Amino acid sequence: MKRKICFVLTTRGNYGKTRSILYALKGKPDIDLQIVIGGELLNPEYGGVGRQISQDGFSIVDEIDYIEGGKTLQSVARSSAKASGRAAEVFERLQPDLVFLVADRYEVLSFAQAAMCLNIPIAHLEGGEISGSIDERIRHAVTKLSHIHFPANKDAADRLIKMGEDPETVHTFGTPSLDVIREYDLEDREAVVSYLNEHGVGSVPDLNEPFLVVSHHPVVTEYKDAGTQYRLLVDAVRKAGLPVVWIRPNDDAGAAELDHHLGVLMQSFDCPVVTTGGMPLHLYAATLNMASCLVGNSSSGIREAAWLGVPVVNLGSRQFSRQRGRNVVDVDFEIDTLVSAIADQAKKGKLDSDNLYGDGFAGENIANVLIGDLPKINKTIFY
DSSP: OOEEEEEEEOSHHHHHHHHHHHHHHHTSTTEEEEEEEEGGGGSGGGOOHHHHHHHTTOOEEEEEOOOOOSOSHHHHHHHHHHHHHHHHHHHHHHOOSEEEEETTOHHHHHHHHHHHHTTOOEEEESOSOOOOHHHHHHHHHHHHHOSEEEOSSHHHHHHHHHTTOOGGGBOOOOOTHHHHHHHSOTTOHHHHHHHHHHHOEEOOOOTTSOOEEEEOOOOGGGGGGHHHHHHHHHHHHHHHTOOEEEEOOOSOTTGGGHHHHHHHHHHHOSSOEEEESOOOHHHHHHHHHHOSEEEESOGGGTTHHHHHTOOEEEESSTTTTOOOOTTEEEEOSOHHHHHHHHHHHHTSOOOOOOOTTOOSOOHHHHHHHHTSOOOOSOOOOOO
8 A cells, every 4th residue: 555645734935845855755656645735825825835836746635724814822822723623634534644744833733733643653844943932842842742853954853862752763864945946046037026026016126136035924922022023124124225025924923013014114115125925935045045135034044045155134033042054143123233234244245055954955865764664653752
C-alpha cells in the first residue's frame, strides 16, 4: 500500500517552505500525497497560493476552514479551537500515515493536537528555534508532540536534543524555502510588476530604483501596543523617503490596527506605495532581492534575506534571540533610531550570502527521510 503523507498548509509561507519537498515526494513511488489547505490560503487576499498549488500540478484533497475573523485575541482563541475540531474530521477522512506540519502558528498546535489524539505520527519543520512571544511556546509544544524533526540549523537541532528528542529523529538540512529561491530568476522585474499591478493596491514603485520592502506582523503578547507600533513604523517609513512594497501581515490579533495608518501613508506620501496581502514565494524573493532593505519583523529577514544578502532592519521583539546573519540590524520602537537604521541599511547595497539557514538543497533530503521507516507512535524523553 502507498504511504499517505498529509501536508497541512495554511499561510503563504507554508507552501514556499514545503514546495521542494512535495516535488521530491511526487517523484517517488508508493507515496500518496495529501495536501490540505486552510486558513489564509482559502482567502484570495493572501496571494492566491491555493491556486498556485493547483497550477504546480498538485491536488488539494481537502480544506480546513477555521478562521473566525475579527483579528482579536478572542477570535484567535476561537479559531484555534475550531481548527483542532476541523482537522480531526479531515484526518479521520483521509487516514494519513504521517502528518507534516510547518513552524509555529497557533493553528499548527491545533493540528498537532488532533493528530496526536488520532495516533498519527507527526513530522515538524523548523522546530527548536528561539524567538519569544507565543510563537516560541507553540513551536516547542509542537516539538514535544512530534516524532520526526527538521530543524533549520545546528543551533536549533542541538536545542531539540537538549529538550529530550532522540538525536536519530533530528535531521538538519536547512530551510527548504531556499530551494525554491535557488530555482528562480531573481531579477525578473517584469513578473513582479505584473503581479503587483494585478494583486496590489496603490502605486507600484520603479523596481530599478531604490525601494523598501516592509513586512511587519503584530506580536500577540503586545496586542495592546499594535496600533502605536504600526503608527511609529509608518512614520519612520515616511521619514525614510523611499518607495515601498508593503506586504500586509497575516490574519493575526492586532493586524487590523495597520489599516488606518497605512491608508494615511498611501494618501499623503510623496513616494509610490503598493500593498499586497502576499506573494508567491519566488516573486516575493525576487522583490526582496531587488530591494534596498527589508523593514519589519518577518522571519524572511532572518532566513531568506540572509541567503540573498539583503540588508534588514529587524523591528521589535518578534524575532527575539533567533539566530541571525550579518545582514540584520535590530532596533526597538524609537522613531529616530529606526529612521537612522533604515537609512544606514538601505545604503549598504548587496551583502555576502549567508548559509546559516541552509544552502538551497533541503527538499530532496527531507523527502528521503519521510519515505523511510515510520516512527513508533509512543515516545518519551530521551535522556
